[in-house]
Amino acid sequence: MPDHQEPNARGLFGGVFARGGVEADDTAWLQAMLDTEAALARALERAGLAPAGSGEAVTATARADNFEPNELGELAALTGNPVPGLARALARRVPQTAVSAVHRGATSQDILDTAAMLLAKRAIEVMRADLAQAAETTAGLAEAHRASIMIGRTLLQQAVPVTFGLIAAGWLTSVDEAREGLTAVRSRRLAVQFGGAAGTLASLGEAGPRVAALLAGELGLALPVLPWHTDRLRIVDLGAALARVAAALGKIARDVTLLAQSEIGEVSEGAGTPGARPADQRPADQRPADQRPADQRGADPQAPAASPRRGGSSAMPHKHNPVASIAILGCTKQVPGLLATLTMATEQELQRAAGAWHAEWEPLTALLRLIGSASSWSVELLSGLVVDTSRMAANLNATKGLPLAEHVASLLAGVLGPAQAHDLVAEAGARAVSAGLPLQDVLLAVPRLEERLSAAGVTAEQIESALEPSGYLGSADAFITAALEAHQLLEAAEAKEAGHG
Amino acid sequence: MPDHQEPNARGLFGGVFARGGVEADDTAWLQAMLDTEAALARALERAGLAPAGSGEAVTATARADNFEPNELGELAALTGNPVPGLARALARRVPQTAVSAVHRGATSQDILDTAAMLLAKRAIEVMRADLAQAAETTAGLAEAHRASIMIGRTLLQQAVPVTFGLIAAGWLTSVDEAREGLTAVRSRRLAVQFGGAAGTLASLGEAGPRVAALLAGELGLALPVLPWHTDRLRIVDLGAALARVAAALGKIARDVTLLAQSEIGEVSEGAGTPGARPADQRPADQRPADQRPADQRGADPQAPAASPRRGGSSAMPHKHNPVASIAILGCTKQVPGLLATLTMATEQELQRAAGAWHAEWEPLTALLRLIGSASSWSVELLSGLVVDTSRMAANLNATKGLPLAEHVASLLAGVLGPAQAHDLVAEAGARAVSAGLPLQDVLLAVPRLEERLSAAGVTAEQIESALEPSGYLGSADAFITAALEAHQLLEAAEAKEAGHG
């Protein structure tokens, strides 16, 4: 990890959009270009195309703080990219004997594309670590909340019961799928670019492929079948892998903002104090009193006020903005447009493109930074998530049995036939809604139903039992188990990959 | 308006994505192309470049049902667009004397672009009518709910009080802004395209501009300064005007889905019976009992079950899906990507483009259809919207005064100074939250506060009054008035425009 910048020199909006360990600023770009030039010098030397010692000499010089980004940026206006200026500046700085090892055989795009791959590789390593932690925490939530029953919501309306564990299992699965994609792209699709002016490596004679292979080895990048100057599928693959992370995290963040609404209050973001231990994942009512959500603690108006909270507003003390979720959404909502730009830029002309290639650099940089930031935020969001099972229970009970109507209907179908059972429950449901009464009360008040039911051996207790949410969770638990098993498999695969990486 | 299709032959997803009066299918396209060819024949005749009677003869033949879209579509594969096949088919069908008036001077793009403008013009007229109705209904909501106090929500958290009238005034303003944009694009930016093979109208000699002007007149489209074969700003303008409608309606639909959540329930979508009178806009508790939201009607489990409801689910009787809002969002969420395609397609080569032009047709058609559908849905959504002021009151009271903390602090600031007042209220607020007590109770329990307040002449009644939401609405009413006045101005402008149109 380069130590070239203060960890927090991320600018005015960096706290939101450039959080965490991913480096994708000018310095990181510059260093990646220099690393590429240095690796090329070493590769040339190993191929016998540059003097002994030149690889080391170039490597020693190729440090970002030896160069001035603004100056290179100005020179970039002469050629349309910063590499020619950089290569010349590098050649001026290395010992005379190493000059011939600088940039030999390469075109600007070789250096810039390979640097982009390096930048991506480094960023992905950071994301993978963050997302592994986020996944682990989410797996913990899924396990801890297997029995935390809550109402499922579809189209933003209360539907039928689920468990919070099942929701967490869904989050886990998508985060794991996103991680898998990052690993695959990193190992298979991040490749060196090395083709020279028009993709023939003509100036290296026959030695081209050998130098390319050595370069790939030096940088830990894949070796492509042939130069990919205007075959940009790798860029699409990288963009898509990052967009998948955004898809997974944006969904989680959206769920948290919804479940954290004042009127729902089933989860909330923790205080987010740096260095805090991961939140206790036990259901709220099984935790020590001081870690319980406020409304479970009992009233004590004399208790000391909480220290300033993240997401809080002293003027609006009831407010608890889900800042991590909002920051994630602020990042992920920018992704579709950026991915569209990368996809559009694949239409590149002939041997090297006039404009479409240039249009890739900024969206790619932004994607790495934004997904890096969102990944970092996700660790904080998930490890600090406060789950309020008592609110879940309260919200579930608020509709007085109606979410179980379907279940009751299936019980009655055996007695009345499906059509009549359905109609009867539907009617009872409508009445319960309009009357504000529990479904059970309305059902048991239906004239002559009781006698037919008892004739058929269906008891009021059975109806009552059918109205019990915990009896209508279907495969929720099985699905949690499946998600956790898949997670274990992925962890094993990732560990193996790390061993090879 | 062509009567060439059954009003509901809109296909499997048409009920959602192709609702209302906008026609943007193959038949509408075909008719618009034929209308263009016919208008060109008339213009040529008027310019003395085609035999007398040829304009009428071509016009009589130029009816979509004389042609077969699938056949023309197959021929389109030979040239990349359907116009050459159509022009040839048209020429075969007109009387011999009129053949020379068919397609003379035109290139395929002239016909297709002008047809697109006609299609857009017709679609915009339908949208403008729908949106005028939606705006009028929304203005009615703003007026009727000036005093319907509810909690304002920021970042999906309860914040400070607003009125539902203010929310409606905000919706109104954006719908009116969107209407204004449609009108401007229709009158100023929808222009004929007429340039011939390379934009010189060479085959017409000197007569080009005259024929172009006559053509514009025939079709009621603007006359451009010069052909715009590869200057696609008009397409961007059209796309942006449609995207603005999506922006206005998508925001309203999002708000409705949120306010209609089971746990919030402040609005709901009406039954949406076709031909229904606009919903009664009085606050719910001032309406006749049978029009009140269910939970205000009193319990009557024997009341007849509602007839099948739109958005309902017989298996989940408590569910009331906001179908109109969801359909609108289903439409509007497709818009950014389609607008991106149109914007990307502006990079058109030289005299006529190889691919970018072709890439416009489908997204433009989709935008017209989707915004037409969303506009139609918005009429239903807004005229059927049920506003539940009692739920608004209940939700506002649920936080027991906390949204007014800011207001109390400003009252106390005169006594204690701003800093101390702020701290005191913030502390009281935090205690109120943790204790689940009304802010007022906590505040009045602060030791020694009372005596300082009474020393300063601040009474408990004043604090109580500062905690009254209706006293903390600031400029809400003034903003409603301003929005309604701006709406009246727009109505006057639109009426004037209609007089000219």
Next chain:
Amino acid sequence: MPDHQEPNARGLFGGVFARGGVEADDTAWLQAMLDTEAALARALERAGLAPAGSGEAVTATARADNFEPNELGELAALTGNPVPGLARALARRVPQTAVSAVHRGATSQDILDTAAMLLAKRAIEVMRADLAQAAETTAGLAEAHRASIMIGRTLLQQAVPVTFGLIAAGWLTSVDEAREGLTAVRSRRLAVQFGGAAGTLASLGEAGPRVAALLAGELGLALPVLPWHTDRLRIVDLGAALARVAAALGKIARDVTLLAQSEIGEVSEGAGTPGARPADQRPADQRPADQRPADQRGADPQAPAASPRRGGSSAMPHKHNPVASIAILGCTKQVPGLLATLTMATEQELQRAAGAWHAEWEPLTALLRLIGSASSWSVELLSGLVVDTSRMAANLNATKGLPLAEHVASLLAGVLGPAQAHDLVAEAGARAVSAGLPLQDVLLAVPRLEERLSAAGVTAEQIESALEPSGYLGSADAFITAALEAHQLLEAAEAKEAGHG
């Protein structure tokens, strides 16, 4: 493959945007939904949850021509999607004994999502076949044109020599990468959706996972870890795989339009007669005279005129529009925006989404249709491509040696040192440009150069030889070989996959 529609009932623009074997219209959607319902009935029966024979009964009824899309589309307005109407219509049509097997356990999204996966699976099979053929043809071009030297062009300027074989090898590699992605998505990411109202399959009790597995087996789709109602990474994966095809084909089409420019003329699109044999891939001058490009045939003004050509214009006989390339670009340029919509729509709320899910259907359908069309066009484009090696040679020679300046400089570097060699050649090059003379002539006219060169043993013949383009192709041939080997490996893998598929 359903035979429910005339092969060419693709509408007014279908010849361009809906070519080939992919079915993605309403009928295909309807059939896919019905296939899903039928498979569910069979799965339920196999799981013992539906009467014997009900699977077969439902399957027999579940044919698209038994249903009316427009009618279902109208009903879709009531619930926001066409499935409830379809399920009810299906239940009405099956024998009474099979009614309980219809739609049991499923929510609308289960049917619609699974149908989308089926549609995608069928479309991908068609694309894979088309792209396999396109790749094979391209491999042929790469092999045939190993020695067809032409000028490489970077930033749309002539640069250094390449071969057309290398260009074709680049195209091949990207098409093969795109094929690989389709295969991977089809086998790993196209999965059944089956979760019931909120993803618990509650109404099936414990049997949920078993029925899901049977359903997956019936349809040849993958079984997911858990329902993915609001985890849309699969949709992103599908969209990205299709966008990769667009990236590969759009790049090829762009290259062809550029190389086919009147002033370049190195390739042209063939006549594209249906059923034509793949074009002869030998270099133009090795083919029988009547298959050679016009300008190699010798003058015979009396020869019979060509029959009407695709892409031709009788009014502009010199024009030969590259219609297939343009059609491909017309398709591929729409892809980034559509992918953005799918990516944006991943932010789906809680258990099932309000709008974002609905916004997926149309862009997904459009992507399948457009990539299907582009794939079909690519077969025609590549198999009909006419390569004019004499124009390649002429264009290469037009710059009179300048593209080889770099090569000469490297020869001289041994004598003069790199810096001086570079300067000398650069100066000679500049003079050659301004004088319009061959580089060789200018170089040999440099005073005193000759004597220094002969002193160093460099002969004029060596300089001449360094100016020979065929000597400056570097690894072009090796890269072609590598691409062809990778292609063979892919073919083997695809064949194996087909064996399993």
Next chain:
Amino acid sequence: MPDHQEPNARGLFGGVFARGGVEADDTAWLQAMLDTEAALARALERAGLAPAGSGEAVTATARADNFEPNELGELAALTGNPVPGLARALARRVPQTAVSAVHRGATSQDILDTAAMLLAKRAIEVMRADLAQAAETTAGLAEAHRASIMIGRTLLQQAVPVTFGLIAAGWLTSVDEAREGLTAVRSRRLAVQFGGAAGTLASLGEAGPRVAALLAGELGLALPVLPWHTDRLRIVDLGAALARVAAALGKIARDVTLLAQSEIGEVSEGAGTPGARPADQRPADQRPADQRPADQRGADPQAPAASPRRGGSSAMPHKHNPVASIAILGCTKQVPGLLATLTMATEQELQRAAGAWHAEWEPLTALLRLIGSASSWSVELLSGLVVDTSRMAANLNATKGLPLAEHVASLLAGVLGPAQAHDLVAEAGARAVSAGLPLQDVLLAVPRLEERLSAAGVTAEQIESALEPSGYLGSADAFITAALEAHQLLEAAEAKEAGHG
């Protein structure tokens, strides 16, 4: 204009993507936020809501160099945006008496949105100046090249003749349309945001609208009807106006890259030396010899080598990369994706949004920067454009009369009837192509044609004359005149606007 940064501290890619006078970096943002806070303090003072002198005191402190962006960026992580930290830091720095004038009544979004409008206003002023210059230069090209005949190209194939003046007139029209849009957005749509926590300005009591109006006056921004916290049509309008500039400039840049291709060579980019006079716009062959394109100067291999050229490559002396065009395309190709993000972000929840608002900041900043850069590049591109009329003539003649086939056919139609005339010319054209002969020669060799023509009084001279390109330009000149007149009208309107601005 703030003088807070070195004119070239634009970073590693700034020479390409951040050229010219637009400031859109952190410092510019910070200053715009501070300018907003200062203007608010002055407005409050003028409204009698802040002590005398407080406006001036806050204004004096509100300078970007008093604050540290990185620090504020870190604090932004606590609340999701940098304003609370900034407001607190500002309050700490102003004299005690002015504290109450800091941020009063405002919510973070008020400050940030208004700052964005200020930033946009300042950026648009710079763009307008650049684009006015670009338009003026383009008008000069249109006038100077009224008679510079060249071949028009459609679908990248030679079609019929045009003039370069007509091409320039088309460019001019689109640039002028783009300028008009910027002016309209600046004056009508850039508005202050001032609504307080939930859009009611509650903490200001009745004074809200008055303070808002004063604030608008202080900043020279429009006053909206009501706060637009979640009505984002203004952002769409700004984005669309910027995208229109991209549409105009991207098209020009694409044309230049195509016309500058080695094989076409009709235009090239000038050397682009800073401070250079605008290029001589006379046709190349009317200029002094040393300003003519190389191939018109006569051979002089001994002439001094050109000094290092922008866009040049010393290794490939024949290359002259169109760097300005490429840079413009590198900017404009990023625009559709960014506009999509802004459009997507319009779906904002209730009173203030959770994520969608945040997602606007970066794309808006990028759009201002990129369009600023493209505008600056366009001045250089257009004022330095070298037009080579002799290459235009040569390329036009290369097809030996074929582009005039249509014209000849219309001449013969009077004699032979349109059908026969068309067939005869089409056949002759086909033969001319296959034989590589001039159309004229083939036509005159058609047996028995001559006698029929002379019988009808058509002479060989008339055919020859019909084959003269200058006789087949139709309305090209009239269109140039129209474009120049429209340009004059716009200049007058802009001048008037500037008077008011």
